[in-house]
Amino acid sequence: MSILIQNGRVIDPASGRDEAMDVLIEDSKIARVAKGIQANADETIDAKNKIVAPGFVDMHVHLREPGREDKENIHSGTRAAAAGGFTSVCAMPNTTPVCDTAQGLQFLASRARDNAVVNILPVAAVTVGQAGEAIVEFGDLVYYGAVAFSDDGNPIMNAEIMCRALEYTSMFNVPILDHCDNVDLSKDGQMRSGANSVRLGLKGIPPASESSQVARDIDLAQYTGGRVHICHVSVRQSVRHVANAKKSGVNVTCEATPHHLTLTDAAMEGYDANFKVNPPLGSEDDRRALIEGLRDGTIDCIATDHAPHTDMEKDNVMTEAPFGVIGLESAFPVLYTDLVLTGEIGLNLLLEKITIAPSRILNLKKGTLAEGADADIVVLDLDEEYAIDPQKFFSRSHNCPFVGKQVKGRPVATIVGGRVVFRDGQIVT
Ligand SMILES: [Zn+2]
Ligand SMILES: [Zn+2]
Incomplete structure (x- = not known):
């Protein structure tokens, strides 16, 4: 199983990297982070105008x-x-x-x-x-x-x-x-x-x-x-x-x-x-x-x-x-x-x-986009503007102090161990 995330702005605070790059995931690991990766991936995510960051x-x-x-x-x-x-x-x-x-x-x-x-x-x-x-x-x-x-x-x-x-x-x-x-x-x-x-x-x-x-x-x-x-x-x-x-x-x-x-x-x-x-x-x-x-x-x-x-x-x-x-x-x-x-x-x-x-x-090998690290990744859309509505949350509870607050920025894809688990508002199982 491989996923190619293309055209995103990759921000990896662990290494200080912040530039337009592609990320290739193979099996459960980050295989490569580079410009213009050519790969025959099973799945491609277009991250144009989006942020690609560690989960x-x-x-x-x-x-x-x-x-x-x-x-x-x-x-x-x-x-x-x-x-x-x-x-x-x-x-x-x-x-x-x-x-x-x-x-x-x-x-x-x-x-x-x-x-x-x-x-x-x-x-x-x-x-x-x-x-x-x-x-x-x-x-x-x-x-x-x-x-x-x-x-x-x-x-x-x-x-x-x-x-x-x-x-x-x-x-x-x-x-x-x-x-x-x-x-x-x-x-x-x-x-x-x-x-x-x-x-x-x-x-x-x-x-x-x-x-x-x-x-x-x-x-x-x-x-x-x-x-x-x-x-x-x-x-x-x-x-x-x-x-x-x-x-x-x-x-x-x-x-x-x-x-x-x-x-x-x-x-x-x-x-x-x-x-x-x-x-x-x-x-x-x-x-x-x-x-x-x-x-x-x-x-x-x-x-x-x-x-x-x-x-x-x-x-x-x-x-x-x-x-x-x-x-x-x-x-x-x-x-x-x-x-x-x-x-x-x-x-x-x-x-x-x-x-x-x-x-x-916590001494975890997480929170980084280093090659070889676990492919835990989030893709963020910083432009989307919306009001917070706990009724739409996946949580069973609604005790949120930000009800109705107008905000910007939303995760559009979440990848855990090389598997997409959340995409465009839906859980993927
Ligand atoms: Zn406490
Ligand atoms: Zn607590």
Whole structure:
């Protein structure tokens, strides 16, 4: 099986390549990237006036299977990923049951074989049942395919547990994906504390509930030599901590989400729970800090924290509605429209943050168009203009904070391991 992608503008941030080229895929690998390739391919894709880039890699996705298939499952979640241009997604372990054993990883792998259209990279829990009390069998779980560990959704409050987890995971050179939140400070909070939370009468979550844990876990990573990756950084003080830690050589990386990069707590005005996220949307100053962090390298990558919830759960009163928004199908157009077209960051930097940067953090041979690499590729049309409509998403859930937003840019073809899985709005199986 061979595919020839012709006439596209090839952008490969891993190599710095950005020029008009053809890409030849043979079997599951990238065979050649060159001008005017003559080949008798089984399939030809004309990418004239389009971008050809490595498939996107999302380090932070909640697929909800097993346990909450009413919100999302591997079938729907990976189709949403393909439609959004993502060819690899990390599956977070806060499922029911929690993915904290080899059995859990084997279940995920078997479900992925039958139902997934993109690569699923499993993340296992740091502690048994994500209860924060006993660490898991890290070596066993790495052997069975865990690419990282996380208690996302249940912050690890016990510093001694965090220390031991960092010590053990450092032996396998895998990161802990760290949801930093001091739950004593954030308890019962609905949004970021500040003038808006007071005005709206919603209990606030202080910025320090995130940044104080970021500071603690940076110190613990330095002490143990472990690798900590801070999830969904949302406040300026956290960005400051990470920047200082990097200067001192601490093994720390971090991500920001599309919603924290483009929205602020002012969005809570209409009491719409589709803006209720954890960590909460910050101030405009926080948002500026995240964009500056993308530019200067403090923020390594962008991850969606795709967190599906049913309409019924989100239509509830604010205090009852769960935290989280979906993001796979809106990430690229929203980031391209609000960060690239506004001149905040360049297209190549955006692509770097969603391809090679997360791949490096996870030690993956992904996120590149190098010859011999896995043929995970996305073709993007940057000119198409449309309004975001979650009813048209492949995701089972609709809790999107960008409903009706006018955007530009859309994946038109997604190729995973040399196979077209998404083309012109349709999943191809
Ligand atoms: Zn989280
Ligand atoms: Zn999450």
